[in-house]
Amino acid sequence: MNKIAITSEGPGLDDQVDPRFGRAAGFVVVDLDTMETRYIDNGQSQIMAQGAGIQAAELIARAGVSCLLTGYVGPKAFRALSAAGIKIGQNLEGITVREAVERFKSGSVQMADGPNREAGR
């Protein structure tokens, strides 16, 4: 089982990557072996006053993914994802989910060693 999550503005591979992590519309979870996808809605995190990034990290940790592809990750979400052993690929905004997955598979996504956003953004 080799699954990754991508922040997405919609449920499919051809939707745009949502640049936000904590307040992303949702996550497309892709099984890299079969290319099967599943969509996790993140509406509950979007409406939180604080802690959206932490809640989003819980959601994708429970989905059993090993890696997250997204635009920006704040410090608390980064800590939660790292503690859960989830690798993070950042700065992937402006492309589709499918393109992000292909970049990841080709090995051209560098894994982040720190957050690239301030808290609360």
Next chain:
Amino acid sequence: MIVSVASGKGGTGKTTVAASLAAVWGGSLLAVDLDVEEPNLHLFLHPSIEGNETAHMTVPVVDEARCTYCRACSDLCQFKAISVMPQLILTFPEMCHGCGGCMAICPEKAISPGQRELGEISWGEAGTAGFLMGRLRIGEAMSPPLMRQVKAKLNQMIAARGGDAIIDAPPGVSCPAVNAVIDSDVIILVTEPTPFGFYDFKLAWEAFAPFGKPMGTVVNRAGLGTDDIYRFCRDKRLPILAEIPFDRVIAEAYAHGRIIAEVSPELRETFVSLRGKIRDLAECCRPREAVHA
């Protein structure tokens, strides 16, 4: 009587008014700086600080050996200060609001109380008045928890020494400002007749009017801007208790850390008159027991 000096817009003259009122108040008085994010009343009153203490909030500390990852705590926490992932529990003490719910709900008693430093509470004497202030720790995001502890100290000090209190409130209309005015008997809104001043003044009136407390306006930098504030106050039956002129002499005195009421006999009279009107306002609006009770 507790008088809070508040405003919507920052920089309208809350501290100018609070310091000058403290200077002319007479009798037993406690001057309180509740603008814990940037306290400055002490710069004008020059108190001698006689005591201080560090304020803390109770935050969760998890004994992971006892945790079964049942998620009762993280499901309860509205602020994501405690987060449970598969086989992992994390705390974010800086997000905690200190309710203690996680400790109460944990079936394994795996969560014990730890502490997050909120800031410092200091007190002393400023002339004949007592003085009390809070100062938020740099990096602390929430001011109401520290403000509540400063207010608890205020109540203790008032109980011990009697008399009145004047609160220098934080600006704005969100939780910190509401926390500062909610326990007071009279709210004084300081504003300036500029478009920004008027806009934020309306917000402040909307935020504080539902408390039903006696409220009055002090117009600072009077002579500037437009008469919108005066018309609004007339419509809402909000008394204008004092006007402080837009005057370079006042700005210079403020910049030197002087109390405006001590600049001239006229200004002193402005604040003596304001004191009288605040007392009248408190008196006429004081809740009385119904005669038919």
